[in-house]
Each structure stands twice: as C-alpha cells, then as structure tokens.
Amino acid sequence: MQLIPETNFDFMRRRKIAFLVSLLIIIPGLISILVRGGLNLGVEFAGGVQIELGVRGDTPVEIAMVRQAVADAGFDNRNIQRAGGSGGEVFLIHLLSEAQGGTVTGEEASGSETVAERILQKLRERYPGDTIELRRVESIGPKIGSELRGAALKAALFSILLVMAYVAWRFEFRFGVATIIAASHDVLFVLGLFSLLNKEMTLAVLAAFLTLVGYSVNDTIVVFDRIREELKLKQKRESYEAIFNSGINKTLGRTLLTGVTTLMVLAAIYLYGGDVLRDFAWVLLVGILVGTYSSFFVAAPLVVELHKRAAARDAARATGATARVTS
C-alpha cells in the first residue's frame, strides 16, 4: 500500500511564505511572554505549595466553596482549577510563595507547616459527608525553586550547543547553524503558543521541550542526510536549489509517515495519560508538527541561503582580485 506518490513540490520557492507564517505565530507568542512577565511557572520552579484534592461523595463540591475554604485558611485563592478525575472531582490548588507575590511563607512552602492540612480541614467542615483526600502535595522551598530554574536554563543551552557541535561535525558548519536555528524556531513557536494559552511550565513540560529539541533535530538531520547524498551525486549537474528540493521531496514520504505514527502515540498519551502528562503530550504534539514543518521550510532553505551568500562573497572577492590585478 502506498499513500504518498512521488512528489516534486518546490519547497524552496515557497520559503518566503513559510517565513511569514512562522513570524505570525512567534511574534505574538513572544509578546505574550513579555507582557505576562515570563512564563506561568509551576511549583517546582516558582516555589510554593501545590495541592491536588480528590473529592468523592454525594454532595458535589463547588469550586467557589474550595476558593472560600482556601481563603478561610488564610491563603490567596487565585490559582484554583478543576481537573478531570475518574470517579470524583479533582481540584488543583497552587499557592504561590511570598517571593512570587503569594501568601505562603518560605517556611510553610518548605513543608514544615502543614498548609494542605489546614485547607483540608476547612473543606471538611463544610462537606462532612464527602470523602476529601489529598491526592498529591508538593511543597517547594524558595531556594530549590530558583536552583531548578537555573538548572533548566543550563540544560536547554547545553543540549542546543551539543547538538550544534555534532551536526556541524557530521555535515558542514552551515548545516549546524541551520539546524539550531530550526530547532530554536520550533521551541520559540511552541513556547509562544504555550504562553498565549497560559499553560503551566512544570518539570515534565521542560522534559517535553528538551525532547522536542531532540526530535526536531532528528527530523532535520534525516532531511539533511538525504540532501547530502543528493549533493554528492548531482553537485556538478544541477543547481543547489534544485538538489535541495529533490532531497526534501524524497524524504517527504518517510517524514509524513513517521510523523503520523508518532502523533498517534502522543495523541493516545494526551487523551488517556491523565493530567500529569497532558501538557507534556501537548508540547510534543504541537512541537512535532512544527518540527516537521521547520525541517522543510526553515532548515533547508536556510542552508541554501547561507550557501548563496557565501558564493556571492566568494565571487565578489574573485572579481575584486581580478580588478586589482588588471588595474
């Protein structure tokens, strides 16, 4: 069974349009990050207390009541969500530490005070008939939060550098640069959307972003590998652009097929994996789509562009030299 016929789509010509589309998303995304003053940080990064409550029973619990209970316990109740749960309601309460403008002191955030217990008690007073349990509690002190933020940044930077070095070694420097720009494009794209939708950055989500870098580069490399092969065969006979086009077209089949299977797997995780993995799967779902797109419309055209400029420079130098010689 063969779904993808042999294609000869001119990717190179359409690169300016692609460039515009990318900017259309990335710029609003970056603006959103700036306006919000950074990303919506989860407990691990911001410090504070995150409580996941499970409620089961006859009386349905209203989120307004949960807000009231939190306020009664003496905490700021802005960050309360209802999450899907099987066989009961689940509420996610995120209490920010004082350092982040919240109401939880450093000591409380470090877990030595039982913030969760206090809130639980207030809720139990209002709903004596229901079973309210603590499904999960995370208390992170301020120092650890800031340390993790630092580590996260270092991790991101380091992985990008590593990858760039490897690609530059296996291909040419130009390819390395293009790969990194494509990968950064992907991350910024997804990050921008992430911020626009105000999703929460947790450790799991960070892992997803780093995996995204890996995947995007993975994809770009497969395309480059094919292009490299085509270059070896046809460099003398055809133009750079034509070779790149044919290379991309040849990998189209594989890219779409792999993309589809990976997306299926991720969709399964998104739908069935529970709220811990949901944002993780979202990042990868969007990321893979963007990553595939960027391998064709960002990475490859960039290499061509860089090549053209280098060729032009060389040509200018040559004519300049001849000019000097003759005059």
Added chain:
Amino acid sequence: MNRNLSMRLAVILAVLGLSAYLLYPTYKYFGDYRKRTPEQLNQLTESQRKSYQSTLEKSLKLGLDLQGGMHLVMELDESKGKVQNKGDAIDRAMEVLNTRVDKFGVTEPTVARQGDSRILVQLPGIDDPERVRKLIGEVAQLKFKKVREPQEVMDLLQSLDAKLKAKQPEKAAADTSATTPGDTLFPFEQKPGESSDPAVENPFTSQFVAFQFGALYVPDDGIRVQRVERLLEELKREIPGDYEFTWSSEEGPRTADGLPTKALYVLNSRVEMAGDRLEDARIGPDPDQPGRMLVNFRLDRRGARQFGRITEEMVGKQLAIVLDDVVKSAPSIKGKIPSGEGVITGNFTDKEAADLGIVLRAGALPVDLKFAEERTVGPTLGSDSLRRGLTASLVGLGLSVLFLVVYYQLSGLLAAFALSMNLVVVLAAMSVMRASLSLPGIAGMVLSVAMAVDSNVLIFERIREELRKKKTIGASIEAGYKNAFSAIIDSNLTTVFAAIVLFYYGTGPVRGFAVTLMTGIVASMFTALFVTRFVYDLVTRKRHLTKLSI
C-alpha cells in the same frame, strides 16, 4: 543456514533469553506476590520466603508517582549559626535519619546525600505523611543504659513464656509455630513430662535463635520480627517497668540457612547518662588489635563524674548506647573510667568504628535540619497514574502496530515484532539498572517506540525506492539498509544527547524519562538494524522471492 546467519540468530536469541530471564522476577512479583495479603505471606515456608526476598530485590520498581509515597529533601539549617564542618554534620544527620526511617518499616527507603548540605529521603508507600514529618523533624536523643545480665534475661523469658502459655495455649501455639526444625533455640532444660515442641512450651523464647553478648537474635525474614513485636505488644503489661526490649541496628550472625538476624536487647529502663554529656568522639587505631579501630570519646565534667560512677559499678558488664530508641552498640566495660575520657573497643572494622563515632557525635551535637522540598503522592493517585500510563501506552502502541502492518504488510509485521522486542529489552535493562519506573518514564518508553518506528520506516521507504528502480530484491534490501544507516545513527544520537542532558540536570521522574528514552533508542537501533536485517537475509536466502511484501 550458513555460519553468519547462525551466529546472528544466536545473538538475537541470547538477547531475548537474557531479557526474559531478567524480567522473570518482575513478572512473578506483580503477577503473584503483590496480590497476596500479609497473612498469606506469613505462611510461606523458609525457602519460599528466601525466594520472595530475592524476587523483591530483582523486580522492576515503581517510582513514587506510581505507587504513592513521600519524597523529602532536608537541608542544613544555618539560621541559628553557621555550620563549621558540613560534611560531618550531614553524616550525623544521615545517621539519625537512617535510624528513624527504619522505624517506618517501608520496603525500600532511600536516604541519600544531595550536594554538600542536603539529604534526600524517599519513603515509598507511606500513608501518614504527618507522622513522618514529625519524626523526621525531632532532635536526636542519645542515651546510655545498662544491659540486663544473662540470668536476669533468662528469668524474664521464662516468666513471659508461662504468661503467654497461660493466656491462650492454642492461640500461642498457632501464632508461634511455623518455626521450622533446625531453628534451634538456645538450650532450655527439657522438663520431664512436657511436650517436645518448643513452640508450645516456650512460645515467646522459641522466636529467638540465639542469645549472645546480651542480645536475643531473630531471623530477619520480614515475618518473624513482626511476630516478636506483636508478642511484645501483647505482653506489655507482663514486662516489669524497669525492663525494656530494644532493637538494635547491629547485624547479627547468620542462621544455618543463611538468613540475616536482628538483635533485640533487654535493657534496664533507667537512663544512666544522656548523650549531651559527650563533648567529642573520634576514631583511632586499636593498639591491642592491629588492623582494627576503636572509638575515643570525651565527656564534660559532670558527665565524667557520672560516667566514673557507672563504670565502677559495671565492670565486666555491658553498657548500651541507644540513639533514638535503637541500640547502636553495647560494649563491655573493662574498668572504671574516672577521667571522662575513654575508648570503646569491640573488634570494630574501620566502618563500624566510624559509624559509632558518628552516632556519638550525633547525640552530642544534633544537627538542625529544615525541610527544603516535600512531595507526597497519595496511593489513589499512584494507582490511577499507573493505570492511565499503561492504557495510554497500549493504545498508542496498538495503533502504531496496526498502522505498520496495514501499510507495510509482512514487513510491517516484522517491524511490529522488532518493536515488541524493543520494549522487552528496555524493561529488562531497567530492572538491571534498578531504575524506578515513573509516569514520564512510561511516556519515554512509548516515545522511543515511536522513534523506533521511524527507523523502520526509513529503511522500508528506502527499500521501496530501490525496488522501484528495478533493482533485485537482495540488492534493494542491501541498498535500503546502507543508505538509511547514516540517517538513523545521526538522528538517534542527537535525541540521545538531549536525553543525556535531561538526565544530568533532571531529578526523579524526569531522570526516569531520560533513562527510558535513551535505553529505548539504543534498543531500537539494535532491533531495526540488526534484527530485521537478519530476518530479511534469512528469508531471501531460503527461497527465491519474486516479490517482497513491503
């Protein structure tokens, strides 16, 4: 089959066989043992118990987010004054924490250093975080108590036996039987006319297999120790107020069957001296026993006087050093120690002496710890997450396999088989590495399978292309693998890099994700390049194929 093919088949079978062997304990644990209740476990015979222990050790473990539990990070509290020797402070704190953590009876607790001023504590399966928090936060208590002399111990044991027998003779027998023959009990005079079953005659004493150096020994098999505790609870009121049973953290001698034992001391309840009288404790070489170490200690003035009095009374007897209600050591007093400076010798190795030194210093200078991080996952969420993770994986993998078979027919089936082998190898590798499986870890495995599909697709698409160019089947296969090879290696390696960075900077579940991703990718390279190639070569050699099902 020619030489080359046979060798390759051998490699593949070896890998499969090894993986199956490594995963067998996991299968046994989850499929069988986990479902049994504690009562059923109590009824295992000696050899069954041993195999239970070893199965437990070798099985794949679930991370905290999948089985519930507590994850704590403690930090040195310097708000009341800077800590001079951080390394020593952490050692002392860890000693205390280890002792306390033991009390919770958690199956696989972790107490580990993190950096130079933090300690990580992990308690899987804990369901009372409040209790843990209280206990962990307490200040260390070091006490010195007298060890009861052998005759006093024997008398007490006999009286307890009688009381237990009197209470409910049949129940006593049932509770305490299942001691197998060969569990010898230190000798009791067999009174004429009594039955010869020690479990009936001496229901309490028969729990112990030896009595030496002031301690009673119980085989540590997960069941007997609990039984002794239950009996002690029952006999609470029969034990005189100035006697107490205290467990020790020392390792006892092994039984005839090779089981380790736990020591239970019988002490005088009175606190002869408190640990805060200690000023310092250091180790040094033992002049009487070359190659062995001893512990030098120094007391303050009041302590010196107290200690002088105690040692004068106790020459030839044992003094128990108790930290947080656990006996750490019970050396014999050789002579009066008036100066407040003395040595503790006991045929200690380097490590034993060092540990004792830490214990003494821990009691003398308790470390102030504060909580830096706490994550608690309840058991409901734990099993919930596990279920969801497995469902998502099955659905995702099922879809991939379906797609492969539909699109690539028999070759797709081959790829699907390679993927399954992939999973088995990854799980086996994880159990060898004693890594814990976390929810992101499951996601990592599934993701690596998706990437494995990529490798196969690369190869298959290339083979199709070559076939379209009218090459022979054999040549197409060869060209397919050759050309796809560089793309597979390069692309997989970069994902591995990302995973390595994640592993280095990540913690807990994120690390689990990085591990499964890396292992999965390495395994997928093996299955995609080696295993599938083998099958193709096998098939093309055996018959003359006119068409390749791809």
